[in-house]
Amino acid sequence: MTHRDQPPESESESEETLSSTPKAGAEPCDVSTLAAEPAAIKLPLNDSTEYAVPQSFADEMAQLYPAVDVMQQLAAMRGWLLGNPTKRKTRTGIKRFITSWLAREQDRGRPTAQRQPYAQTQSKTALAGDASYDIEAFERMTLYGTGGGHG
Structure with a gap:
């Protein structure tokens, strides 16, 4: 079979060849270490792929x-990123x-105690047992203003 007799190369074959070359401005990397390294999380990118951090x-x-x-x-x-x-x-x-995100968060300067994720709080029913806490008065104040005298 001569070169003229061969079917034209498909677009997907040429795209695979092109995609293996690094893009301009891309950081050089060792692919073997990337495959072996576990990802902390994956962040969605604008090209519909994900970046494994x-x-x-x-x-x-x-x-x-x-x-x-x-x-x-x-x-x-x-x-x-999922929402935007x-x-x-x-x-x-x-x-x-x-x-940039982490630097901005660092600059907020919150104490470590405030950074604890999802601290559990007492429910309304647990607080209702406390005689010093009047849930109805609190709800009236929250719903109707500081006077709380609605109704």
């Missing part, structure tokens, strides 16, 4: 931003997004 990167961010619960903030980033698909980041810009 390496656990080592998350650990390094935790050292750089000691006042931040990095895993909690990575989960918050994922939620924000038009504002998703590119593969080359996702690390800047992560570090």
Whole structure:
């Protein structure tokens, strides 16, 4: 079979060849270490793929931003990116997004006690047993203003 007799190369074959070459501005990386490294979380990107945040990167961010619960903030980033698909980041810009988010959170300067995720609070029924707490008065005040004298 001569070259002319061969069927034309399909587009998918040429795309596979092109996709294996790094894009301009992309950071060089060792693919073998990426495959072996566990992902802390996956963040959606603007090209409908996901960026697997390496656990080592998350650990390094935790050292750089000691006042931040990095895993909690990575989960918050994922939620924000899922809720704002038009504002998703590119593969080359996702690390800047992560570090900017963590720096902003670090600058808020919350004490460690306030960063505890989802602290359990007492329910209304548990508080109702406390004689110093009048749930009806509180609800009237909340619903109708400081006077609480509605009805």
